[in-house]
Amino acid sequence: MSDKEVRIQDDLYMAVNGEWLETAVIPEDKPTAGSFADLEVGVEKVMMEDFAAFAEGKKTSDIPEMKYAISLYKKILDTDRRTKEGIAPVLPTLEKIKSLKNVEDLNNIAAEFVMEELPLPVEIAVTTDLEDATKNQLIVVGPSIILPDTEYYKEGNESAKELLSVYVDMAAKLLEYTPLTKEEQKAYIDDTLFYDALIAKKVKSALEWSDIAGYNNPMDIEEVAGCVAPYDIKKVVADIFGDKAPKIINAYDPKAVKEMNGYFNEENFERYVHWAYVQTLVKATACLSPELKALGNTYNRALQGIAAEPALEKEAYQVVSTMYSEPVGVYYGRTYFGEEAKKDVVDIVKRIIETYKVRMKENTFLSPETKEKAIKKLSVIEIKMGYPDEIKEIWSKLVFDEEDSYFEAVRKIMVAKAKDSFEKLHEPVDRTEWPMPGHKVNACFRPSCNDITFPAAILQKPFYSLDQGMSANLGGIGAIIAHEISHSFDTNGSHFDEFGNLNDWWKEEDFAAFKEQAKAMTEQFDGIPFHGGKVSGELTVSENIADNGGVGVTLAIMHTIENADFREYFKNWARVWRRKASEEYIKLRLASDVHSPAELRANMQPRNFPEWYEAFGVTEKDEMYIAPEKRISIW
Secondary structure, three states, rough: OOOHOOOOOHHHHHHHHHHHHHOOOOOOOOOOEEHHHHHHHHHHHHHHHHHHHHOOOOOOOOOOOHHHHHHHHHHHHOHHHHHHHHOOOHHHHHHHHOOOOHHHHHHHHHHHHHHOOOOOOOOEEEEOOOOOOOOOOEEOOOOOOOOOOOHHOOOOOHHHHHHHHHHHHHHHHHHHOOOOOOOHHHHHHHHHHHHHHHHHHOOOOOOHHHHHHHHEEEEHHHHHHHHHHOOHHHHHHHHHHHHOOEEEEEEOOOHHHHHHOOOOOOHHHHHHHHHHHHHHHHHHHOOOHHHHHHHHOOHHHHHHOOOOEEEHHHHHHHHHHHHOHHHEEEEHHHHHOOHHHHHHHHHHHHHHHHHHHHHHHHHOOHHHHHHHHHHHHHHEEEEEEEEOOOOHHHHOOOOOOOOOOOHHHHHHHHHHHHHHHHHHOOOOOOOOOOOOOOOOOOOOEEOOEEEEEEEHOOOOOEEEEOOOHHHHHHHHHHHHHHHHHHHHHHHOOHEOOOOOOOOOOOOOHHHHHHHHHHHHHHHOOOOOOEOEEEEOHHHHHHHHHHHHHHHHHHHHHHHHOOOOHHHHHHHHHHHHHHHEEEEHHHHHHHHHHOOOOOOHHHOOHHHHHHHHHHHHHOOOOOOOOOOOOHOOOOO
C-alpha cells in the first residue's frame, strides 16, 4: 500500500511511511529497520571503516584508551586462533562450576563468581541510593530467567514452548563440545529447565520492574542473610568489601530474596550447579570460536527473528563499541559531531524547559506548592549533549595481555569493571558520568540524577538537522527531548525530587489527581490489538505519558516560531517512529517493552491535540479522530 492510497486523516503513520515500508529491507543480522535502526547502521558503517583503518595502521587516534579497543578488535578478527582454541578457553570456568559439591563450596568461591558475573542464587550490584542520590548503595536481585518475561511461563503459552525448544536444541548441541557424558548432558539440560521454571515463580515480571519506586526495599544484611541461607551472602559481601561491608542492602526484587528457598537450597543444589554450568556456557560462546558463537546465539536470533549473524568485522566493532563504550563514543563525537549542531540543540532544550515551566504554571490539577517545586526541578535538570568532555579513569584500566584468548581478555575487562563498580560503594555519586555513549542512537532521562542525555549519534535526520527546518526538528528531536523531560513527571519520575531522591514531594491530593490522568492514558492504550496480541496500557503508561508531554510542549513552541508548519511537524513525528520489524521482535516487544509499538506512538498522541485537527482538517468522519472529551493532555 503506497502513501498515496492512505489518507493522512485516517492513518498518519501509514500515510507518511507507507512507501518506505514497501521498499524497506530489514538487514539479515538485525530484527528491525527504521529511523533508529537505520541511523545505527550508518554509525556502524563509518565506525567500522575507521576501525579497519586503525587495525591496519592506516589511521591513529589521540584518545589513549582507543588502543585497548583496537587491540580487542584485532583479537576478535583472529578467527584462526579462535577456531583453533574452540571451547578450550571456557573449560576451566565450567570445571570450576562443575566441581562444586555443596553450598559451602559455593560460599567459599561466590565472591569470585560475582566479579566474573557467573550465575548465582541472587545477584548484587552497586548503584545510586534511591533515597539519597549523593550516595551509592548495594542492591540485591534475583537471577535472570531464560524466557523474556515471567508471563511466558504461564500455562498454555505457545511462544514459550517454541522458544524453550530452540533453547534446548541449542544447549544440547553446545554441551556436545564439553567433557560431559551423554547422560550428563541430558541431566544438565533437564535440570536447567526445571531450575529456570522455579526462578520464574519468584522474580519480578516486566510490569513489576516498570515501577521504579517499587525498587526501594532496604533490608538489614542480617535479615537478607536469614532469607537467602544457606547461601552465605554476609560472607560474599565481606569477601568483596572487607571491613567496609555495608549493613543495609536494598532488595530491588524482594520476593526473589525473601523466597529464594523456593529455588535454591541444599536439596536442589545439584540442579543449581547444572543450571549455572549451562547458562555460563551459553553466555561464553560469544567469545569463543565463530562456530560456537553462531550456535550460542541461536536462541537470541529466534527470539528476535534475526536471520543471520553479523559479518566478522561488524561483530568485532559491536563488541568493542560496547566493552569500551565511552572512549569509542568520545571518538565518534569528536570526529563526526559539529559544535554548531550541539549549540543549536542545547538551545532547543533550554527553550523546551522554559516552555515546560510556563505550562506547569498554567497546570489545572496541581496545587501552587507542587507546581513551584516542579518548576524548581525543571530549573536544575542537567543536560548531557553529544558526548563527554573527558573520559573516566576506569577505561584506562580495562587491560589484558596480548597472549590472552578473546574469552580471557573479555573476562579481565568484566572483572575490572566489576571491581571499579564495587569500589564506588562508599564514594559520592559521580553525576558527571554519562549513561549512554556518543555513538548510541538513543536518549534517556535518569530520575536519580535528574539529567537528560542525547548522544551525538541521534542528532541526525530525521530527528534533527540544521537544514531541515524548526518545524521538522520540533516534531523530531524536539518532541523526543520534551519526552525525556516529561519523564520527570511520569508515574516513575514524579516520585523523585529535583536532587534525584526518592521523595514524594507532591501533595496527596495532587498525586490523586495525577493518577486519574495516568489512568486515562492507561485506558487509551490498553487492549489495542496489535499483531495478534494486545497492548498493555499499564506496562506502557510511563512512556505514553512522556510521549504525550513531548508532543504537547513542542506544539506549544510551534505557536511561537515564525512560519510554523504544523503539517511538517506531524509528518516528522510519524517519520521518526517508522519501523519495519520481524514478527518475533514485534511480539517480544509487545510482551515485555515499556514502550508502545512505534506505529501507535506515531498515531495515538497527535489525536489528543487540537493542532492535529486544524493542520489536516480532521473530523469525526476520519479514523484519526477522537472526541474532545476523550483527548488527554497531561503536561
